[in-house]
Amino acid sequence: MEITLLFQIAVIGIITSVLNTILRQANKDEFGQAVTLIGVTIIMARVLIEIGDLFQTIRTMFQF
């Protein structure tokens, strides 16, 4: 349920860091930054949906 979301974020974070080190070996650092950006945007989109859920719950709960 919600815990999977946490694990998704952790997995994406670790994958991007591993990719970064690999790309650094192949001295292509700019791709590494690109990978990090992509990872952050993916998780940001996912988190924005959660924030929408949060505000919806607050709205219905406190009869805004």
Added chain:
Amino acid sequence: MDLITVIGICICAVLLSIVLKQYKPEFSFLLSLTTGIIIIILIVSRMTVIIEAFNSIAAKADTRLLHLDVILKIISLGLIAEFAVKLCKDAGESAIAGQIELSAKVIILVLAVPLILLVLDTVLQLVPK
């Protein structure tokens, strides 16, 4: 969804955040953000009992006096603002946290003004002329 589950989720999140902090600090911030959101969603859904009790009291008494909706709105604003402030402080941005705190206080005060006036009016009525 009792306390044990919440503690379990939070401990896992803290562990993951520590792991992520060495490699990618930005992901640890996103992780703490999502954990906070998940916990608030879980706990707020448990508050229905309290709000039902409020409503039953308001139904008996004169709801105009109780201003129940203003109180509930202030509670929820405080909840969210406090979460955002702690989150920003966690990420090291205490200046931004201060701005959130300031705006939350202003908005809550604006909401509370009619209540304050009501209390003052009732007090003035009690004072003998």
